[in-house]
Amino acid sequence: MRAQPVASHFVNGAYVEDTAGAEIEVIYPATGEVIARLHEATPAVIEQAIASAQAAQKAWGATRPVERARILRRAVDIIRDRNPQLAELETLDTGKAIQETLYADWPSGADALEFFAGLAPTVTGETVPLGRDFVYTLREPLGVCVGIGAWNYPSQIACWKAAPALSLGNAMIFKPSEVTPLGALKLAEILVEAGLPAGLFNVVQGRGAVGGALVTDARVAKVSLTGSVATGQRVYAAAAEGIRHVTMELGGKSPLVIFDDADLESAVGAAMLANFYSTGQICSNGTRVFVQQGIKERFLTRLAERTAAIRLGDPLDPETHLGPLVSEAQLQKVLGYMQIAEREGARLICGGGRGDLNSGFYVQPTVFADVTDDMTLAREEVFGPVMAVLDFVDEEEAVTRANATEFGLAAGVFTADMTRAHRVVGQLQAGTCWINAYNLTPVEGPFGGVKLSGVGRENGKAAIEHYTQIKSVYVGMGPVDSPY
Numbered sequence: 496m497r498a499q500p501v502a503s504h505f506v507n508g509a510y511v512e513d514t515a516g517a518e519i520e521v522i523y524p525a526t527g528e529v530i531a532r533l534h535e536a537t538p539a540v541i542e543q544a545i546a547s548a549q550a551a552q553k554a555w556g557a558t559r560p561v562e563r564a565r566i567l568r569r570a571v572d573i574i575r576d577r578n579p580q581l582a583e584l585e586t587l588d589t590g591k592a593i594q595e596t597l598y599a600d601w602p603s604g605a606d607a608l609e610f611f612a613g614l615a616p617t618v619t620g621e622t623v624p625l626g627r628d629f630v631y632t633l634r635e636p637l638g639v640c641v642g643i644g645a646w647n648y649p650s651q652i653a654c655w656k657a658a659p660a661l662s663l664g665n666a667m668i669f670k671p672s673e674v675t676p677l678g679a680l681k682l683a684e685i686l687v688e689a690g691l692p693a694g695l696f697n698v699v700q701g702r703g704a705v706g707g708a709l710v711t712d713a714r715v716a717k718v719s720l721t722g723s724v725a726t727g728q729r730v731y732a733a734a735a736e737g738i739r740h741v742t743m744e745l746g747g748k749s750p751l752v753i754f755d756d757a758d759l760e761s762a763v764g765a766a767m768l769a770n771f772y773s774t775g776q777i778c779s780n781g782t783r784v785f786v787q788q789g790i791k792e793r794f795l796t797r798l799a800e801r802t803a804a805i806r807l808g809d810p811l812d813p814e815t816h817l818g819p820l821v822s823e824a825q826l827q828k829v830l831g832y833m834q835i836a837e838r839e840g841a842r843l844i845c846g847g848g849r850g851d852l853n854s855g856f857y858v859q860p861t862v863f864a865d866v867t868d869d870m871t872l873a874r875e876e877v878f879g880p881v882m883a884v885l886d887f888v889d890e891e892e893a894v895t896r897a898n899a900t901e902f903g904l905a906a907g908v909f910t911a912d913m914t915r916a917h918r919v920v921g922q923l924q925a926g927t928c929w930i931n932a933y934n935l936t937p938v939e940g941p942f943g944g945v946k947l948s949g950v951g952r953e954n955g956k957a958a959i960e961h962y963t964q965i966k967s968v969y970v971g972m973g974p975v976d977s978p979y
Contacts, residue, residue, distance in 0.1 A: 508693025524590025604654025751781030
């Protein structure tokens with residue numbers, strides 16, 4: 496086993512195994528080989544994780560924020576020092592190209608830990624004067640938080656959830672996707688090495704039943720999920736039974752609107768990054784590319800030329816641009832969408848099938864033009880390197896059609912007219928937008944969606960609202976005035 500961890504779970508400061516749990520095979524997407532075997536968490540493991548988190552959280556919540564910050568900051572240094580090894584593990588786990596995992600995955604996670612380590616000591620309450628009396632507020636941790644991760648950015652997501660939770664005094668139990676379970680174990684190991692008390696960041700493996708057991712436990716105060724809309728709806732409903740705090744970062748079918756005055760090379764490059772980076776497996780991808788009719792054919796010509804230069808291959812090769820999709824199931828799903836697009840009349844510009852490699856779950860970066868709003872490719876999330884190009888006449892049409900979706904995670908606008916850019920962004924129904932850029936998600940900025948794409952925000956100062964609660968204290972400074 497190329498990537499076999501010490502044990503399947505990390506609970507109360509140590510690796511834990513219980514082979515009674517159902518087996519989870521970890522597949523290297525580039526070759527299809529099994530690189531690790533883990534086991535799902537049994538009820539005993541889940542109980543140990545929740546009990547240890549609850550026990551550890553009380554003292555952690557009472558710890559000075561600067562002391563919590565020092566521990567997280569030490570973890571940042573460890574992650575950055577070990578980034579090459581962590582990136583290789585991430586590539587084995589996900590199949591993503593090493594040129595991506597070296598710069599986008601664990602580094603982004605380290606940025607989150609660093610940001611919230613610095614932010615937490617600044618989080619304070621306020622005083623509200625009422626004449627003689629006054630009210631003051633306290634920001635308190637929620638308690639035990641559950642994080643449920645997705646398979647596309649497993650280690651980054653673990654850090655994005657752990658960083659605000661831990662820095663603000665909570666404990667977290669994290670369940671990675673069963674498809675990519677390895678990185679979160681390394682994060683738990685690093686946090687303990689950095690000095691995090693045992694029980695504050697536990698990792699338990701499993702499929703939906705394990706997540707369900709965590710979400711419905713009475714000791715859990717908050718659930719943060721990154722995943723599909725269908726999974727989000729189930730988890731949201733389960734969490735609601737206990738009136739738990741919830742953050743949902745779900746799927747999207749995001750529009751990227753390119754006006755005819757946009758810089759063509761930048762627009763083409765952004766469209767490629769918004770569809771092909773990470774083999775297209777990014778929830779915020781701009782998979783509906785609206786191109787104004789005046790530049791449509793020039794855009795398509797240049798897009799095809801540049802797409803032809805993309806190198807598929809061994810994801811551990813630094814020269815490889817695109818690795819495989821994460822699994823056989825995802826491969827078949829993406830190929831199915833390509834076939835549907837051709838049947839429904841979309842024009843294939845390039846790609847359209849499996850990658851020309853001997854093994855692994857590879858597909859070609861693919862572009863379809865003349866896509867209409869009613870086509871499946873324009874309505875459903877593919878989660879693969881498949882771009883749909885639609886054309887439009889004017890601004891009003893572009894905005895109306897861009898918003899004609901049940902999703903609302905992200906959107907982008909390319910134009911040289913900044914007045915128009917801000918005007919259009921102001922009308923787009925999306926939680927995260929870009930102007931003359933796409934898919935840049937620095938930890939300093941809030942990230943999240945509207946409509947079916949989610950509720951709440953990851954990152955930025957906005958995350959404080961989702962990992963703390965306000966206690967309001969009225970202080971009477973004189974005798975009680977009572978009619979009784």
